[in-house]
Amino acid sequence: MPEQLLLQVGGMTCTGCESRVQKVLGRLEGVRSTTADHGAGEVRVLFDPEQTSAEAIGDAVSAAGYEINTTLEGSR
Numbered sequence: 665m666p667e668q669l670l671l672q673v674g675g676m677t678c679t680g681c682e683s684r685v686q687k688v689l690g691r692l693e694g695v696r697s698t699t700a701d702h703g704a705g706e707v708r709v710l711f712d713p714e715q716t717s718a719e720a721i722g723d724a725v726s727a728a729g730y731e732i733n734t735t736l737e738g739s740r
């Protein structure tokens with residue numbers, strides 16, 4: 665069962681940032697889909713918990729140069 669992750673991400677200032685985050689997370693194994701919204705500062709990720717983790721996703725966002733403010737997990 666895929667799980668959904670909602671991240672509050674700081675540092676996304678334009679649609680280019682959204683694309684970058686989506687691209688970086690799209691390369692992670694187990695990530696099904698990513699929706700980034702720079703206006704809201706939110707990144708929603710649908711992922712397979714057997715292949716990756718919320719921690720790995722957060723690390724990838726940080727490594728891309730953005731700041732994780734809050735991580736909310738749960739399937740909605």
Ligand SMILES: [Cu+2]
Nearest residue numbers: 677678680681
């Ligand atoms: Cu940008």
